[in-house]
């Protein structure tokens with residue numbers, strides 16, 4: 001079974017290197033407005049975007065995300081979780097408080113996340129590529145300061161868009177036996193076999209890929225991914241400084 005959307009998803013690759021071809025304002029607007037049709041929790045549209053054009057700020061974001069191309073290539077957005085707008089609209093103390101608590105904090109991060117994935121797909125449908133940059137939160141406070149973010153906003157992702165300069169190989173994904181359970185959380189008999197199979201697929205992908213080939217296994221890769229946690233331990237405190245999660249400490 002296939003159609004244009006399935007084919008698009010099947011061809012997804014994150015792009016991290018972009019050509020000099022500029023992304024027009026009309027294209028950027030199309031990507032954003034189409035992606036805004038993503039589902040949004042309680043219809044609150046609790047996100048906003050900042051396009052970063054200042055070369056000095058882009059350079060600083062390149063340093064924070066450890067990606068030099070962020071400084072110069074393509075167009076760069078920062079996607080924010082944003083309850084600032086809704087707090088202004090709701091305007092009663094009870095509503096204001098509810099918008100800052102965990103439930104709506106999560107709602108704003110969920111909205112920002114779904115919006116971002118929708119931008120990934122629209123971008124690719126137009127022949128462009130993108131990279132989602134969670135690494136913007138390697139230094140959340142610096143991003144807040146650089147972008148002058150008000151209370152009840154937080155950076156969720158950087159999002160860089162451009163015309164792909166390379167064609168990375170497609171990264172494999174786990175099979176259904178590892179991620180789809182029936183009725184309750186019960187790993188099927190084939191679960192371990194699927195993990196072993198995926199480990200082999202992953203190993204072959206990293207061994208043979210044209211750029212950055214290396215020896216890689218699933219368990220080690222999972223452990224290595226946790227390195228970012230150390231950089232982000234202050235995230236809770238920063239979220240609270242931004243006015244979120246007042247119930248912690250109540």
Ligand SMILES: Cc1cc2nc3c(=O)[nH]c(=O)nc-3n(C[C@H](O)[C@H](O)[C@H](O)COP(=O)(O)O)c2cc1C
Nearest residue numbers: 012013014015016065131132133134135136170171
């Ligand atoms: C929440 C999130 C954060 C990410 N952050 C980064 C990042 O900071 N830097 C980066 O180069 N890629 C980042 N990525 C891209 C992932 O590395 C990429 O999606 C993953 O390796 C799978 O590769 P693929 O998208 O090409 O299939 C992020 C992706 C997600 C979903």
